[in-house]
Amino acid sequence: MIGLIALLFFVLWGFIAYKLSKFLTKKMKAENPRKIAIPILSVLIFFVPVADEIIGGIQFRLLCNREALVADYDENSMGRKLVSVGAVSYELREYTLPITKLHFSYEDIDSKEIMISWNYFKAKGGFVARSLNIFGSDAPYTFNGVCAPEVSGSEIFKRLNVEVQYK
Secondary structure, three states, X not given: OHHHHXXXXXXXXXXXHHHHHHHHOOOOOOHHHHHHHHHHHHHHHXXXXXXXXXXXXXXXHHHHXXXXXXXXXXXXXXXXXXXXXXXXXXXXXXXXXOEEEEEEEEEEXXXXXXXXXXXXXXXXXXXXXXXXXXXXXXXXXXXXXXXXXXXXXXXXXXXXXXXXXXX
């Protein structure tokens, strides 16, 4: 049912974009440029509501590629006992979309030295996603709004043969 509502919404918005582009090109005297301008304007108008999400998706992908691909760990952490420092949450405000960064750290139980850490990112959707909340979530519609290292924390702990305690 939600899919049909979303489809109806997109068809209605496409119709509005088409009518609006016809209205905006109404004063053009020459017919050929008008025939070219209407479809171009229609597409541009159609994507305006999700433009922030398209730009934000590009920024999010670049951020993930730069900071969340791998977990940082010290080779000396093999066989050690670690304790979770917890996840520190940051709101990244310099991006088009609201992005939350969670930084997970694990320190040596004796020396208190950080041995393993990684970042996890979660983006919220653009203006339309946050306003309409069609799918019961403020997640982005045009891209996956979550990224983390390819290897999970438990897999890293297993590879390094570390014992982890949680506070």
